[in-house]
Amino acid sequence: MKRTIITLSVLLVLAIELGVTAVRAEPRNGREIFESMKCTKCHHPEKKVNGPALTTIVKAYENRENLLKFFRGETDPIVEPERYITMKPRRRKIGKLSEEEKKALADYFFGFQQ
Ligand code: HEC
16 A cells, blocks of 8 residues: 555656656747847847847848857857947857757747848
8 A cells, every 4th residue: 555655656746747847848939038038128129229129130140040150159249249248148148048949039030020
């Protein structure tokens, strides 16, 4: 009897653990990432706030792959390099996102391509 209870408890813990992992593994969309990382504080889709508008950024980057390289830290800023000091710490945070999340973020930016 005792053994059955222990076995059931272990199974229950495992099931909960798997459920939690499944929720965690759910990919976040680009907009969620953009908002949760507070990029909205300085970036508006079409207007310049502190940082350039997303429309301006995607125009400069031309395609998602170029923007992804910047997110990965493989390229230098091209939009307003003289003001990069403000963006630099955020770029480092973006670099810590998973590749999937970086792609989702880049897709979100390119949703504003005109
Ligand atoms: C405190 C204000 C601020 C926040 C918050 C911020 N940015 Fe910026 N961002 C800027 C400024 C200023 C620039 C212009 C300097 C530059 O071009 O690097 C910029 C530029 C950029 C660029 C263009 C870089 C280039 O090639 O010049 C991208 C892409 C970008 N931001 C993405 C993001 C994302 C994604 C987030 C959220 C993780 C974010 N920013 C958060 C201020 C901010």
